[in-house]
Amino acid sequence: MxxxxxxxxxxxxxxxxxxxxxxxxxxxxxxxxxxxxxxxxxxxxxxxxxxxxxxxKPKIPQEQLDTALVRLDSIRNGIVNKKITFDEAATFFSADKDTRNNKGIMVNNRSNSQNTGTPRFQLSELNQDIAKVVGEMKVGEMSKPFVMVTDKGKQVAAVVKVTNRNDGHKANINNDYQIIKQMAENDRRQELMDDWLQKKIETIYVRIDPNWKGCDFKYKGWLK
Structure with missing residues (x-):
């Protein structure tokens, strides 16, 4: 560390x-x-x-996982039969502290994702066990209970529901505001960095190895 x-x-x-x-x-x-x-x-x-x-990391006995799967199946049946909503079930029964206070909604915390801080995920950004389950699911569908390994390495039993899904499309403000905003911010950040570096090149001395002098440099002015 x-x-x-x-x-x-x-x-x-x-x-x-x-x-x-x-x-x-x-x-x-x-x-x-x-x-x-x-x-x-x-x-x-x-x-x-x-x-x-x-x-x-303690290994969870299969008996405990089986018990959790049976319990989840019972909760799922309650949701299907409209005895309880998915939101309520997530709030009252979920052991996932990251989602139970958010009605079960997952938030993207990938630092290198354009969807960071939102409930939107590219399929490749999801936990691989969840991705396998939701890959062919439709909006509104709820999975059967399954065992997954969390990003923290723990085995847990889970049920997931697809609340929204965007198929491939041309980016637009209504559906992709956060992504477009981040792309614009990244472009502006890179533009400022380019301007700063170009000005610095003009005022500092850098020795270029003769073997590299024939290269096509992105920033002009290295060779004086």
Whole structure:
């Protein structure tokens, strides 16, 4: 692990890790959503710390998964028979803290995605187990219970529902505002970077190896 701040680590881990002050000692066992850790301090620099840890992920017994699948199937039947809505079921029964307070709606948290912060996903951005299930599903359809491995490496039982789906189309403001906005911001950011770099090239000395002088440089002025 590289240097991290408290905010970059889950609270259970950071509370113990940042309480360590002797690099020759290790922590007691710490439980987080990722599993069980033993942590050792390597170095502290102000509010940042560098740690190493041993992580063990407990394997969930098949009996527990089977029980969860049966429970989910019962909940799914309740939704199908209109005894409870999907929103209500997600709020009351889901163990996923990231979605249960959002009526089960998943939010894209991929940092390199054009849909970051929205409930929209490219199929390739979904957890691979979810992607396999929803690949052929239609809007409004709900899957049968299935076992998946989360991005944090945990085995869980899940049910998913497709609330909206956009087939391939020409980008437009109504359907693709967030994507178009991000593309425009990226273009503007690159334009500012290009302008800044071009001005810097004119005022700094850079030695170009003779073997590279015949290259077609993107930025002009390297060769003086």
């Amino acid at each position: 590289d240097f991290q701040t408290r905010a970059q680590l889950v609270p259970e881990f950071s509370n113990v890790a940042f309480a360590l002050n002797d690099p020759t000692k290790v922590s007691n066992i710490v439980e987080t959503e990722y599993g069980y850790h033993i942590i050792q301090l390597i170095e502290r620099r102000g509010d940042m710390g560098k740690f190493r840890h041993i992580l063990l």
